[in-house]
Amino acid sequence: xxxxxxxxxxxxxxxxxxPTFRVLKQDGTLxxxxxxxxxxKDFALKLYDDLVFIRVLDERMVGAQRQGRIPFYLAxxxxxAASVGSAAALQSQDMIFAQYRxxxxxxxxxxxxxxxxxxxxxxxxxxxxxxxxxxxYGCKALNYNTISSPLGTQIPQAxxxxxxxxxxxxxxxxxxxxxxxxxxEGDFHAGLNMAAVLKSPTIFLCRNNxxxxxxxxxxxxxxxxxxxxxxxxxxxxLRVDGxxxxxxxxxxxxxxxxxxEHQAPVLIEAMSYRxxxxxxxxxxxxxxxxEEEAKWAKKDPILRYKHWLTEKGWWNDEEExxxxxxxxxxxxxxxxxxxxxxxxxxxxIINDVYDTPTPQLQQQLKQLKAHIRKYPDKYxxxxxxxxx
Amino acid sequence: xxxxxxxxSINNALDTAxxxxxxxxxxxxxVGHFGGVFRATSHLQEKYGRGRCFNTxxxxxxxxxxxxGMASQGHKPVAEIQFGDYIFPAFDQIVxxxxxxxxxxxxxxNVGGLTIRTPYGGGIRGGHYHSQSPEAYFAxxxxxxxxxxxxxxxAKGLLLASIRDDNPVIFFEPKRLYRASVGDVxxxxxxxxIGVAEVVREGKDVTLLAWGAxxxxxxxxxxxxxxxxxxxxxxxLRSILPWDIDTVVASTQKTGRLIVSHxxxxxxxxxxxxxxxxxxxxxxxxxxxxxxxCGIDVPFPLSHETEYMPDATKVYEAIKASVNY
Numbered sequence: 048x049x050x051x052x053x054x055x056x057x058x059x060x061x062x063x064x065x066p067t068f069r070v071l072k073q074d075g076t077l078x079x080x081x082x083x084x085x086x087x088k089d090f091a092l093k094l095y096d097d098l099v100f101i102r103v104l105d106e107r108m109v110g111a112q113r114q115g116r117i118p119f120y121l122a123x124x125x126x127x128a129a130s131v132g133s134a135a136a137l138q139s140q141d142m143i144f145a146q147y148r149x150x151x152x153x154x155x156x157x158x159x160x161x162x163x164x165x166x167x168x169x170x171x172x173x174x175x176x177x178x179x180x181x182x183x184y185g186c187k188a189l190n191y192n193t194i195s196s197p198l199g200t201q202i203p204q205a206x207x208x209x210x211x212x213x214x215x216x217x218x219x220x221x222x223x224x225x226x227x228x229x230x231x232e233g234d235f236h237a238g239l240n241m242a243a244v245l246k247s248p249t250i251f252l253c254r255n256n257x258x259x260x261x262x263x264x265x266x267x268x269x270x271x272x273x274x275x276x277x278x279x280x281x282x283x284x285l286r287v288d289g290x291x292x293x294x295x296x297x298x299x300x301x302x303x304x305x306x307x308e309h310q311a312p313v314l315i316e317a318m319s320y321r322x323x324x325x326x327x328x329x330x331x332x333x334x335x336x337x338e339e340e341a342k343w344a345k346k347d348p349i350l351r352y353k354h355w356l357t358e359k360g361w362w363n364d365e366e367e368x369x370x371x372x373x374x375x376x377x378x379x380x381x382x383x384x385x386x387x388x389x390x391x392x393x394x395x396i397i398n399d400v401y402d403t404p405t406p407q408l409q410q411q412l413k414q415l416k417a418h419i420r421k422y423p424d425k426y427x428x429x430x431x432x433x434x435x
Numbered sequence: 436x437x438x439x440x441x442x443x444s445i446n447n448a449l450d451t452a453x454x455x456x457x458x459x460x461x462x463x464x465x466v467g468h469f470g471g472v473f474r475a476t477s478h479l480q481e482k483y484g485r486g487r488c489f490n491t492x493x494x495x496x497x498x499x500x501x502x503x504g505m506a507s508q509g510h511k512p513v514a515e516i517q518f519g520d521y522i523f524p525a526f527d528q529i530v531x532x533x534x535x536x537x538x539x540x541x542x543x544x545n546v547g548g549l550t551i552r553t554p555y556g557g558g559i560r561g562g563h564y565h566s567q568s569p570e571a572y573f574a575x576x577x578x579x580x581x582x583x584x585x586x587x588x589x590a591k592g593l594l595l596a597s598i599r600d601d602n603p604v605i606f607f608e609p610k611r612l613y614r615a616s617v618g619d620v621x622x623x624x625x626x627x628x629i630g631v632a633e634v635v636r637e638g639k640d641v642t643l644l645a646w647g648a649x650x651x652x653x654x655x656x657x658x659x660x661x662x663x664x665x666x667x668x669x670x671x672l673r674s675i676l677p678w679d680i681d682t683v684v685a686s687t688q689k690t691g692r693l694i695v696s697h698x699x700x701x702x703x704x705x706x707x708x709x710x711x712x713x714x715x716x717x718x719x720x721x722x723x724x725x726x727x728x729c730g731i732d733v734p735f736p737l738s739h740e741t742e743y744m745p746d747a748t749k750v751y752e753a754i755k756a757s758v759n760y
Contacts, residue, residue, distance in 0.1 A: 142508070176541035185540045192507060193540035197531045203500025204507065204532070211508030214460070214486055221504075233524070237497030244492055245501075399538045400577050402547060402601040405630070405677040 063271040063278065067286045067318060070293040073346060075354025084297040088361050090135075094155070094292065095356060096370065097131045098349045101151045103374040104160075105323075107382065108167060108181070112327040116386055117167050121182045123148045125290070125322030128348030129254050131155050132295030133222065133315075137303060142208050142221040143191045144201040147182055148254065149224045156189040160377050164385035171391045176399070199229040202238030202251070206312070209242070209249040213310055220306045222250040222299075227316075228259025230273045239280045242312040249312040250302045251277070254289060256321035261334040277314030289317030290348035293355065320346070393419065393429040436619040441612050444587035444620045445475045445552075448594040449513060451624050453483050456511065458548070459598060461488045463498055463515030472517055473554065473613055499525035499551065503532050506546035511598055519555035519607060520564045526572070533603045534578030547601035552594075554610035555583075556648050556698055557744060562737035568699035568730075573605055574676050574708065580604040581675040582629055583647035587618045592627030593673065600629055609648035616651075632679035634686065638668035641692040641754050644683060644709065646672040649696050649745070656750035665758055675705055683709065684716045691722035692757045696745050701729035723760035726753045 070081040077083060086094070105122035112120040123130065130151035134143065143152055150163070162174065166184050169177035174186055175193060185193025192201070192208070205223030212219045229235060230253055242249045253273045257264055264272075277284035283305055287298040295317055302313040320343040324331050331340070356362035393416060397408040404412070416433055423430035439447060452459045461476050467490035470477030480488040491498050495516055502514040516522045522529070529551070537545035557566035573579055580602050584590035590608070597604035609616075635650070636657060643653040650671050657667035668686050672678055687693045693713055695706035706727040713725055728745045736743050 144504075174541050174543055175539065178541065179539050183539070185543050187540075187543040193536075193544055195532060195535070195539060197527060200500060200528060200532050203497045203528070204504035206497075207501035207504025207506075207512070208508045209504075210501070211505045211510045214510070233494075233496055234500055234528075237492075237494040238500060240492050240494065241497045241501050245489070399540075399542045399545075401580075402537075402545075407677060407680070 060270050063275045065271050065274045065284070065286045067288055068294050068298055069288045069291055070297060071291045071351055071355055073351050073354070075351060075358045083293055084300065086296070091356060092361060094131055094135055095352060095362070097151060097155045098127045098292075098352065099370050100154055100374050101127050101131070102349060103371060104150065104163060104378055107375070107378050109323075109327060111167075111382060117181050119180050119182070119327055120167070121147055121326040122323045123150055125343065125347065126254055126256055126319045127151045128292035128352060129252070129289040129295055129317040129319055130224065132292040133252055133299040133317075136296045136299035137222060138219070139190065140217065140219040141190065141303070142205075142212070142219070144205040144208065144221060144223040145191065145194050146198070146201065146225045146229060147194050147196070148226070150182070150184070152224070153184055153186070153189070153191055156191060158184065158186060158189060158191070160381045161385065162186070164381045165388065168385040168388065169390060170385055170388035172388060176395050177391045199225060199232030199234035201225070202229075202234050203241055204238075205249050205251070206238050206242035206245070206247045210245055210247040213248055218307065220248045220250055220303055222252055224252050224254060226259060227253055227255040227264050227273050228262065228267055230276065231267055236276075239276065239282060239312070239314070243280045243282050246311045248306040248310050250299065250306055251312060251314045252299070253314070253316045254319055255316055256319045258321050258325070258335070260325045260329055261331075272316055274314065274316040282312050282314045284314045284316070286316045286318065289319030290346050290351060292348060292352045319348070389432065390428050392432050392434070394434065436621055438617060439587045439620040440614050441587045441590050441608070441616045442473055442475055442614060444591040445594060445608065446477055446479075447620065448591040449476060449479060450482070452513070452595055452598045453479060453487065455624065457487070458509065459487070459511045459513060460505065461513045461515070462491050464491060464493055464517050466490060466515050471515060473610065475552070476515070495521055495524040496528055499528040499533065502549055502551070503528060503536065503546050506549040506603070507536060507544050509548070511548035511550070513550045513552060513598060516551060516553040518565055519553045519569050520567045522553055522569060529573065529579070529605070530576050534576045538578060545601075546603050549603040550594075550597045551603070551605045553605070553607060554613070555607040556609050556611055557735055557740060558611035558648065560737065560740060563734050566735040566740070568697065570607055570675050571699055571703060571705045574705050578603070579676055580629055581607065582673065583607045583609065583675065584673070585609070585647055585650040585671050586612070586616050587620045589627060589673070591620050592625050593629070595624065596626035596629050599626065604629070607647060611648050612651070627673075630674045630677045630679060632673055632682040633671045634668065634682065635671050636667065636669035638666040638690065640666045640690055641694060641757055642668045642670060642683070642686040642690045643694050643696070643750065643754070644670045644672060645696045646675065649698060652745065652747050653696050653750055655747040656754060659747060659751045660754045663755070665754060667754065678709070680712055680716070684713055687713050687717045688720040691720050693725045694728060694750065694753050694757060695725070696728040696750055698730050698745060700732045701727055702732050704729050723757040726757055728753045
């Protein structure tokens, strides 16, 4: 029952003042009153390995795109802790619905360097059979639902996936990543509302990185960020420093417990900054200052986590050098192999439209192959590999 | 066998599917306790519980997004969109997500368990927004199947097949016939094939082709033409995607004449696709141009609904024009 008032009194749009959960200072020491989550040394170092792998991978693949070796790439520079830290707090049976900047979560789950490369080069070993642009990863074995480009579509899907898990009584939740720009899409509002009303154990994790391509979040929405929407939908909500891996880990761990115990959704808004361009098709110099970027570069989440490891006595400069060198070598070697692998055979063009190709599709493939045979030079990547 | 109207047969099919497989789940606006605005889901919540038959918030894009997620998890959601006219907020989820889920993932994931039920079509004085036939928009999207039943017997068998098909299906229900169409429906579980047309009346002079509620109209026109000594073959396409080219081409080759009829506006309606395909495969057999008797290119009208509809007299005139060409 709503309380009565007898004079018009508005609750202002900025009345909510949602705090930010922080554990780790930039120098690697803990905030007063904060306690570090229970991470043993091996696991803590595995997370650092994931972070550095992604940073090296992104750097190498942006380079590969600049060299014309792949058509597109999208880096997660500056936001690695948000995806690695959250994925680390989940169980392997939990489903991940990603947007497109969560390669850290996928790496954490165990996607191999070759699997990353095969997808980016659209070759015949790509699990997605070369059908989507680079970075649209997906892997059933790792419970990582395949990425699609349209923004926000995964949000109601994650709610439905988690509802299915709930009907089966599984000890599992679904996490759904998206950016603060995607939170303006209708699917965000539809998905959060459905998850709330239907009590679907979903963790919605918004990476608020300040920009949707060139549009700053100040031109994206008013009110107290994306988190305030969660409260509006009646969802348990937490804002966290997205550059603080320990805080993201602890927040996601608590969210998972809450979602399972209450069989209900949780919203986490992870505050971060996209240090790089939106994608290789974007140039941020047109819409933001070097000073702003420099300010955020000092809050580098990987550096912060490294400082913590160093403070613990778990990491030193020699290990640091060796780790970067080893990832650079592995990634480059894998890249060279992946780019030489052929693209899938032309027959794959009609598979998976349906569970089995329709007679019409078979007929269309037959005609296409006959045409390729007639003009083999025009289609060099498939003409040499035609079956009878 | 028992006598059922089209709604009762759909309700019976849903009941049958839910009893046979606990992965089948029904939801949509007002679908739960109330049983849907047309009552297609009556008593399902009582029988199978709120977990498996429930109301959703009023958000078509949310309903289909949620259904996509459930289907990719391994459930068989049967999502209701209250009127076909309101399916468009879900267009992105259907066209970019449902239809491409299997293909884009290289078959790592699929939403083959999904069925979308929605009433379509005019004849109920519903004006612009309770009368449209939007099938052609979806027929342009590889990855979907589209099924339209013409009577209660067909509705049960085709809906059960749609729910169990390992591909997403949009099941358009002719709402004008919900209570008007009554017939014998087997009580047992049965399926009718998707992608296979049915010749419902054999003839030698002209082939008449339609689906759903329009089957009643072309059958009536065939009776009118019979009095003029014209022997019409009448075919129910049943599935628009994929569609049974062979049956339609074979019939056209036999009669030399084809008339396609649908309620949706003529321009870019599915009749255009049928005409183009059949002329490619039966060109030398044709005695007259392939004709289309369809809605005209206006938003679905209210006061002029009777005039708009491609009724039996319009089909009858096309039959005579084809024979006398």
